[in-house]
Amino acid sequence: MTDASSRAPVSLLWSIPDDARAIAAVHATLFPTPWEPDAVQALIEHPAAVSLVAALPGRKIVGFVIAQIAADEAEILSIGVAADTQRQGIGRKLLDGTIRAATRAEARRLYLDVAESNSAARALYAACGFAEAGRRKAYYTLPDGAREDAFLLARDLVKV
DSSP, X not given: OOHHHHHSOOEEEXXXXXXXXXXXXXXXXXXXXXXXXXXXXXXXXXXXXXXXXXXXXXXXXXXXXXXXXXXXXXXXXXXXXXXXXXXXXXXHHHHHHHHHHHHHTTOSEEEEEEETTOHHHHHHHHHTTOEEEEEEEEEEEOXXXXXEEEEEEEEEOSOO
């Protein structure tokens, strides 16, 4: 972690199509199957999208979340924080912003998938009220071609 990134304030902003390249760049450092900027832009521009970025001054993007809302359900398609700015609460800020946006859109439940081996993300999601709702066998393809299971997690957004 650089001194500049550890001291600079991080803002949570609605993403815009011009952010697609920076989001794709962060995504490529975190996931074995990177998204192309055009695909990211299409997701951001989708009418059902909830897409936020975590940015340092000058709109230097260090994190992102892309979700979609359909009827009364929302799903986080991808969320990530650049390695040199992890463990600073940015992931939680992105998650909290998505929860607020989905709740305001009257979604009743929020879903996401997480790799079985991603214990740090699983701990964050558990701390934010997500619980296991299923398991997807061999869901992720790893760089060596091996397959990894994913947990489907869900969080209720409204009190019943």
